[in-house]
Amino acid sequence: MKALGAAADPDTDDLDLAVRLLAATPTHEGRDPALLRRWAEAADAFGAALEPGPCRARIVERDDGLEELLLARYTSRPATVEICTDTVDRAETLIDELGWRSWYPVGSVRAAALAHESAHEHFHHKETRTALKEAIGHSALRLGRFRVLAHVAGAEEIAAHAYARTVCGLGRSPLLLTAALAAVVGAPGREN
Amino acid sequence: MGVVILLVMAAGVAAMLTRKLPTAFALVILAVVIAFVAGAPLTGKNSVVDTVLQEGAPALAATMIAIVLGSWLGKLLEETGVAATLVRKIVEFGGDRPVVVALGVLAVSALVGTVTGSAPAAMLAGLIGIPAMIAVGIPKVTAAGTILMGIAVGIPFELPLWQFFSTALELPVPTVRGFMVKLFPFALVAAVLYVFVESRRRGVEHTWSLKSVQDKPRSPNRRQRLGDAPWYALLTPAVPLILALGFELAIIPSMLAGVLYALVTTTRPREMNKRLLRTLYGGFEVAAPPIALFIAIGILLAAVKLPGAVDALEPLVKAASPQNAVLFVGVFTLLVPLCLYRGPLNVFGLGAGIAGVLISTGIYPAAVVLGMATSYNQVFGVADPTSTQTVWAAQYAGVSPQQVMVRTLPYVWAVALGGLCVTAASYL
Numbered sequence: 355m356k357a358l359g360a361a362a363d364p365d366t367d368d369l370d371l372a373v374r375l376l377a378a379t380p381t382h383e384g385r386d387p388a389l390l391r392r393w394a395e396a397a398d399a400f401g402a403a404l405e406p407g408p409c410r411a412r413i414v415e416r417d418d419g420l421e422e423l424l425l426a427r428y429t430s431r432p433a434t435v436e437i438c439t440d441t442v443d444r445a446e447t448l449i450d451e452l453g454w455r456s457w458y459p460v461g462s463v464r465a466a467a468l469a470h471e472s473a474h475e476h477f478h479h480k481e482t483r484t485a486l487k488e489a490i491g492h493s494a495l496r497l498g499r500f501r502v503l504a505h506v507a508g509a510e511e512i513a514a515h516a517y518a519r520t521v522c523g524l525g526r527s528p529l530l531l532t533a534a535l536a537a538v539v540g541a542p543g544r545e546n
Numbered sequence: 547m548g549v550v551i552l553l554v555m556a557a558g559v560a561a562m563l564t565r566k567l568p569t570a571f572a573l574v575i576l577a578v579v580i581a582f583v584a585g586a587p588l589t590g591k592n593s594v595v596d597t598v599l600q601e602g603a604p605a606l607a608a609t610m611i612a613i614v615l616g617s618w619l620g621k622l623l624e625e626t627g628v629a630a631t632l633v634r635k636i637v638e639f640g641g642d643r644p645v646v647v648a649l650g651v652l653a654v655s656a657l658v659g660t661v662t663g664s665a666p667a668a669m670l671a672g673l674i675g676i677p678a679m680i681a682v683g684i685p686k687v688t689a690a691g692t693i694l695m696g697i698a699v700g701i702p703f704e705l706p707l708w709q710f711f712s713t714a715l716e717l718p719v720p721t722v723r724g725f726m727v728k729l730f731p732f733a734l735v736a737a738v739l740y741v742f743v744e745s746r747r748r749g750v751e752h753t754w755s756l757k758s759v760q761d762k763p764r765s766p767n768r769r770q771r772l773g774d775a776p777w778y779a780l781l782t783p784a785v786p787l788i789l790a791l792g793f794e795l796a797i798i799p800s801m802l803a804g805v806l807y808a809l810v811t812t813t814r815p816r817e818m819n820k821r822l823l824r825t826l827y828g829g830f831e832v833a834a835p836p837i838a839l840f841i842a843i844g845i846l847l848a849a850v851k852l853p854g855a856v857d858a859l860e861p862l863v864k865a866a867s868p869q870n871a872v873l874f875v876g877v878f879t880l881l882v883p884l885c886l887y888r889g890p891l892n893v894f895g896l897g898a899g900i901a902g903v904l905i906s907t908g909i910y911p912a913a914v915v916l917g918m919a920t921s922y923n924q925v926f927g928v929a930d931p932t933s934t935q936t937v938w939a940a941q942y943a944g945v946s947p948q949q950v951m952v953r954t955l956p957y958v959w960a961v962a963l964g965g966l967c968v969t970a971a972s973y974l
């Protein structure tokens with residue numbers, strides 16, 4: 355078995371992965387890792403508590419995911435979830451190779467992809483977005499008692515992964531699987 | 547003789563289009579050949595060596611200084627985190643609504659573009675702006691286009707450009723400024739429309755990418771160590787513009803004031819000297835390509851203004867140039883694509899030569915040529931898949947420059963139409 359690199363080490367906890375995602379999201383350059391950790395924690399808890407709902411978007415399959423380093427994509431107009439079947443298949447075999455079946459049951463990758471993208475649909479509702487901002491509690495502006503809550507880029511993504519983990523009953527965050535996939539399909543910027 | 551000159555120009559365009567020669571080199575060779583064909587002597591009055599090369603090369607010196615200052619200011623905005631802070635604040639305030647983020651980034655790239663010129667502005671606003679837009683769900687092509695359309699909003703107020711047109715077309719700065727103010731509403735409306743229409747058409751997208759949890763191989767970034775720039779420092783890009791537009795101060799002092807403002811609002815006195823020199827020298831690197839181009843354009847302008855060239859070209863160009871206002875607008879609107887791909891109407895290529903011919907032969911008043919040149923500039927500044935800012939923004943967003951061209955061209959073509967209408971109505 356190939357070494358997966360630090361990011362996909364199963365000993366890395368899910369929250370570390372979420373922090374890593376935030377740190378790689380633009381606008382968070384140079385932010386305090388402890389702060390990012392608090393945000394990641396809040397976003398994760400928020401996503402895990404999101405009301406499960408059906409995915410109403412149209413589902414389309416494509417098979418160029420490995421090439422594009424993509425597992426799934428959500429587009430709002432029209433509401434469509436694209437599932438990259440080749441990446442999903444590769445993920446399923448990888449789970450077996452790594453002995454991670456207890457975390458990711460058979461068929462759970464596709465289910466997680468659908469759940470993840472339907473979480474994005476959740477966030478189309480203003481109330482959900484506002485609730486996430488409140489959960490994170492970062493202010494863009496504060497003048498005495500008056501404050502404007504800030505949008506935290508990447509938080510929605512962490513919440514979507516937490517939602518997928520919860521509704522699909524995964525043992526670990528889909529982020530761990532993402533990191534492992536990135537390592538084996540040889541995403542640019544890493545050696546192996 | 548005129549026909550020979552036109553053939554030489556066509557060959558020059560072919561060399562630039564096929565990338566056989568970098569534009570700046572091609573223009574200099576073109577200038578020398580045109581001068582010889584026009585019967586200029588080797589040395590002396592109206593000669594190849596003394597007039598075209600010696601006097602032509604520094605003809606656009608003021609523009610070059612403005613470019614250096616703009617690049618210097620760009621480096622300062624980068625190093626002090628001003629550009630990054632602006633984008634970060636926009637995302638914090640408007641991230642819930644991608645359209646708001648796009649409009650904010652549009653405004654930043656417009657504002658930054660007015661001082662630094664197009665290519666540095668694309669990088670300054672786009673470096674964080676493009677991934678930030680993608681992070682809030684704006685599709686990649688729309689994100690790249692937003693940066694470029696934003697720059698186009700700033701183009702009418704791009705100070706180095708005022709200097710360029712003023713010197714190259716021999717018009718006073720207030721005339722250039724007066725026309726640019728009329729061109730601005732078209733650019734603004736087109737850009738805002740672009741954001742709204744493209745957002746409606748494409749919506750948002752979110753990807754579950756395999757790259758999301760990777761350690762980015764990040765370039766060592768000074769911003770890592772610096773926090774947000776203070777709020778009053780964020781006004782830096784507006785300082786030169788307010789001075790030049792509001793107080794009608796000359797261009798170079800306005801830009802110097804911007805440099806000073808950025809410095810005192812962000813830098814401790816002890817570190818000022820070091821930072822100033824470092825960013826100034828860094829600015830030269832950014833300014834090198836446009837300066838090389840402006841040296842070449844100065845040489846080309848000197849060549850096409852030689853009496854021999856003017857006499858040879860006048861009858862030909864006259865026959866092809868409509869004087870009727872409606873025809874003028876129609877013909878030159880249809881010719882818009884000729885400014886793309888370093889085509890013959892690109893003002894920062896052969897187009898400068900053509901502009902020079904039109905003025906020196908007296909076919910159009912200089913103000914009309916200004917109107918044409920600036921209208922075309924609005925197009926290729928955004929949509930030309932070979933211009934630095936378009937290539938950079940597209941590639942950085944992960945799409946092809948051609949995709950960006952196709953998406954933005956209808957909007958900027960309409961801007962050119964508007965500019966040509968204003969030109970015909972005001973000056974023909």
Ligand SMILES: [Zn+2]
Binds near residue numbers: 470474514752
């Ligand atoms: Zn997502």
